[in-house]
Amino acid sequence: MAVDLFERPAGSGERAILVHMTLKSMRVIQEDLAELKELAKSAGAEPVFVLTASRPKPDAKYFIGSGKVEELRTLILEHEADIVLFNHSLTPSQERNLEKALSVRVVDRNGLILDIFAQRAQSFEGKLQVELAQLQHLSTRLVRGWTHLERQKGGIGLRGPGETQLETDRRLLAVRIQQIQRKLEKVESQRHQGRSKRKKAEIASVSLVGYTNAGKSTLFNTLTGADIYVADQLFATLDPTLRQCSLPDGPELVLADTVGFIRHLPHELVAAFKSTLQEASEADLLLHVIDANAEDRDDTIFQVNHILQDIGADKVPQLQVFNKIDLLADMQPRLDRNEFGVPVRVWISAQSGAGVELLQSALAELFIDSKVKLAFFLSAEQAAIRAKLFDVAYILEEHFEDAGGWNMRVEMDRKYLGLLKTVAVSEIE
Secondary structure, three states, rough: OOOOOOOOOOOOOOOOEEEEEOOOOOOOOOOOOOHHHHHHOOOOOOEEEEEEEEOOOOOOEEEOOOOHHHHHHHHHHHHHHOOOOOOOOOHHHHHHHHHHHHOOOEEEEHHHHHHHHHOOOOHHHHHHHHHHHHHHHHHHHHHOOOOHHHHHOOOOOOOOHHOOOOOOHHHHHHHHHHHHHHHHHHHHHHHHHHHHHHHOOOOEEEEEEEEEOOHHHHHHHHHOOOOOOOOOEEEEEEEOOEEEOOOOOOOOOEEEEEEEEOOOOOOOHHHHOHHHHHHHHHHOEEEEEEOOOOOOOOHHHHHHHHHHHHOOOOOOOOOEEEEOOHHOOOOOOOEEOOOOOEEEEEEOOOOOOOOHHHHHHHHHHHOOOOEEEEEEEEHHHHHHHHHHHHHHHHEEEEEEEEOOOEEEEEEEEHHHHHHHHOOOOOEOO
């Protein structure tokens, strides 16, 4: 009988103890404890206690050390916990050793995120991608046997492939992974054809990217009039959505709402969601949606840009959208430009609609076909403007005057005209 890979357990709301350790000597970005709590709640767990610890480096056998394992065993009995969730990546041996010592399920950060994705996936493609990521993550753990899989069904970290075949071995896993990869290759081919058709029709594509829960889906609905699911939780939407967007006084665009990012996104997910994330890497522009009210705003910006680099989307132009300004005191919508006068940052509230017209105006400005040929004179004192023109314009002609200065004829995009706001220019054919 077929088993639903994403079936929820009969008893939800598992009592969970969260484990967060500070690694003093590790030169890595530390995980965020508040984020672990949100991940646990998103997975359907009920956090009953948070165990914190500090070590120079992880313990090879238990990650947290034998003393903390004893403390954890006591806490499990005291709080009647069903599961222990680690805010770190555990090796298969560490996970097995902890489960043997604690007699409860242990799920690391990667397994927790994969479980949330398993709950959120709705489309055929999304379910395939999650199953592939789970199989790749679980393969090293299943082949040596997780004894609890034989006595328990469902629960955080067990949804998906773990409940379909208890006697899975390496060969069967490899066969299933290959089958999924072939199916995803077909989906990727179809996505590529869609992107090619849009490019031939000269329809620009814009992908919304950003940290999870930054408000991407709310902004997507506001710009397109769509009605995709929005909730105040991590990974509320998983499957990518494409909609046409009409800009006032601007061209038609195709907007793509992508999955939210998170620090240290499991590499299995990055690999499995390659076709989905290609919407970002092959877009003409990225709308980087940022929670303006977040305390760790700068860190989330760094994390998103790091993942964009991993998927080859770091070269795609970005327009930063600082969202949720309605939560900031005395903050008004505004549009920021760089030294060339190009829009680079918009401050808005997708929830209230404040500043959305500035975002639409910025998008229209960035995509409107506005090449123009100009003639003008630059004095010696305006040499800095001349230097910047070589970065943004095509120099048609340039003549140096004996008295000083340059007569120039250039072709440039209108969006860079702010660079010449102090210069007398004339348009030429």
